Amino acid sequence: MQTFLLRRWWLFRRRIFSTMTFVVALPIIIHLALTLGIGNIILETITKFSYQKWLYPGLVLIVNTIVIIPIIYREFFDLRVNSRTLITLSLTPLSKLQLIGLLLLTALAEATIFSMVAMTIFLYLMDLSLSILDLLYILVAMNLFGLIVSNGLITISLLTDRINTFFIVTFIFFFFIIFSSELLFEFQFYPFRISAVFENLPTSMVSNWCRSLMFNGNFYWTLFITPLGIGLVWIIFNSVLLKRKLRQ
């Protein structure tokens, strides 16, 4: 794990300026584009909580998702299709499961650090005060959400061999995640049949779990364990997929 983290640090060091500009600019742009506008239309949630506070974890999860995309693209698409470094890495004594697990964990760690910067900026811009415990819940939710999203992106990376296909599918996946995971709007705004389906998606469970803790203090084990279980099983699926893709 340390080796993989060190490698991410080497990569980050080489593009520190561009990365930090992106990490700082991203929450500002999202705030200008989404929060300011929607915040003036929706003041309270249907369940009578402050919309800005309700939206906050959703915005953090959106940033987390955006940050994860280039990391997963680089590790699983670019390094497999273009520079073929992933093939060399697959010839080391690491099993495919270990390889996927380590690359995914380092991606999550890096995305978490960047998302924490975004969390701070959002807190300042939205003028919110949240307890340390609330922030901690969001951090856990962010990693759980990231686990699902990363696995989805790894599957896309492994199933596609052309960059156009990768980005089109990722674009669709991204928007599906944003609008099906209760990040920006409550499911009560959606038709019943659609919301009934979306509620059972693992990503929705994560945002639901986080908000239940933040607003009601209820810890729903099902909402926590199910996405975690799906994420872990998905890692195994991806390792099998990698093995088949590399014909090893």
Next chain:
Amino acid sequence: MEASITLKKVGKLAGDKTILAGLSFGIERGSMVAIIGENDAGKSTLLKVLAGSEIPDYGNVFIHGIDLTKRRKNSQSYIGFVPFNSDLDPFLSLEENIRFIGSVYGVKDSNITKRIKKFATDLNFMDSLHKRASITSPGNAKKAMIVRELIHDPSILIIDEPTAFMDVGSGRATWDLLRRLAGEKTIIYVSQSLQEVERANDRILVMQQGKIILDGTLDRLLESTLQYHQFEIEFVNLTEKLFNKLAAVTTVVNPTKIGNTIHFYGRERAVFFQVLHEAAGELMKDLSVKKLSLRDLLDSEFAGKGLD
């Protein structure tokens, strides 16, 4: 001698095309083996199968007696594989690329540093170690790939074109290093440079259409063509009648006509004089005689059918 690598009826298919056709052979520990052959003969695929980069469709590969497919984790540490094109992480420096793979293999930092210094000095690219792989020359990238695969001290080194993209000096330094390592490590390589293969002068496998058609040392391979010579006689006017007359000489082998020049092979130089005798009275412009080399051996006439 103990076998380093053993192949048992190893085959690889691509759709209905056979890439490797049931290969069975062994490679002795510490030997240096060159794989040569025409394009699409299956050389690179064979290297990938030996390196575990691709699994065979049938048959088994054993590395020091361990089945490469079934006990991959155990066998993989014995192998270092350098593919033809760069597979370095383009955004890391050459040194970071080497260090990362070394750490993944569990090599101590101090050993990594020591080995990088030693091999990079041997291959003359110490100054380029800090350069990003994406902006370094392909020759230096190849050197870094060789060092990267030596960093975990494998007992088998598999290289696709060891000196590809390198200048003459770098090529020489690479061969010096490989020759020093041979004996201690089993080195298997594919090369299009037959001069390099002739100089390395160890075991040579000649591949054609997924099969090994010749296997042995250079001397042994050339034994099949021993005393064969290649002759060329350029006439002022080589008519069909004259060509047929010369081709009819019983000791002339594989005669071909290109313009006014006749090419043929013969077991002894005496053949040349028999042909000259037949062509008495015809005006000649040029003639040459040479002994057969590995290049001639690879010509389809020889490798495919043989002279006899």
